[in-house]
Amino acid sequence: MKEKTFALLLIFILVGCSAEKDILLNLDTAKKLVQNYYESGEFDKECSLQIESAKKEIQKLKLNEKSLVVFDIDETALSNYEHTKEIGFGYVYSLWEEWLEKADAKAIPETKKFYDWLIEKNIKVAFISGRDEETYSATLKNLKDQGFTKFDTLITRTKATKKIPAAEWKAEEREKLVKNGYNIIACIGDQWSDMVGGHTGIKIKLPNYLYIID
Numbered sequence: 109m110k111e112k113t114f115a116l117l118l119i120f121i122l123v124g125c126s127a128e129k130d131i132l133l134n135l136d137t138a139k140k141l142v143q144n145y146y147e148s149g150e151f152d153k154e155c156s157l158q159i160e161s162a163k164k165e166i167q168k169l170k171l172n173e174k175s176l177v178v179f180d181i182d183e184t185a186l187s188n189y190e191h192t193k194e195i196g197f198g199y200v201y202s203l204w205e206e207w208l209e210k211a212d213a214k215a216i217p218e219t220k221k222f223y224d225w226l227i228e229k230n231i232k233v234a235f236i237s238g239r240d241e242e243t244y245s246a247t248l249k250n251l252k253d254q255g256f257t258k259f260d261t262l263i264t265r266t267k268a269t270k271k272i273p274a275a276e277w278k279a280e281e282r283e284k285l286v287k288n289g290y291n292i293i294a295c296i297g298d299q300w301s302d303m304v305g306g307h308t309g310i311k312i313k314l315p316n317y318l319y320i321i322d
């Protein structure tokens with residue numbers, strides 16, 4: 109009985125403490141939780157919720173032939189989950205480069221459905237990705253192989269823009285699109301840096317429990 113009381117007391121103390129500061133998880137536990145999130149359908153469900161809500165907003169808009177949605181690529185249009193899992197949920201630059209060259213990432217199903225819905229409505233699509241220009245051909249191939257065959261432009265980083273912070277660079281690229289006559293009605297991405305600054309339209313933030321890009 110005494111042991112039971114002690115255990116209960118310990119639980120109360122732990123719960124009390126965790127309410128006041130971040131809960132520190134064992135890394136192995138955290139990886140299992142992330143894996144379960146992606147593999148149980150929760151990830152797809154959350155993507156669907158965000159996208160369906162955006163579709164309702166888009167349906168209220170007055171569209172024209174220059175209406176455009178900006179898509180991010182990694183963890184938005186294409187999933188790198190399998191690669192990330194394969195290396196134990198880490199990040200190794202050389203392996204990442206090899207993975208991109210394989211052009212074998214799978215489309216994120218809910219994003220692909222959203223893309224098809226937009227194309228059917230004659231809404232234009234542009235990709236703005238933080239990937240380097242060296243991977244342009246592989247990226248283009250991967251997108252097309254996964255069914256993203258109709259889009260106005262694919263913008264990647266160049267040597268000149270490589271070091272600009274993601275949010276700032278993406279906002280600059282969106283501004284160029286607007287100057288070229290496009291009307292950006294929405295932005296879809298897995299990072300907040302995909303959709304801060306001007307010319308975003310409706311913000312569609314997909315979940316990403318694998319990494320953060322500021």
Ligand SMILES: [Mg+2]
Pocket residue numbers: 180181182183184297298299
């Ligand atoms: Mg991304």
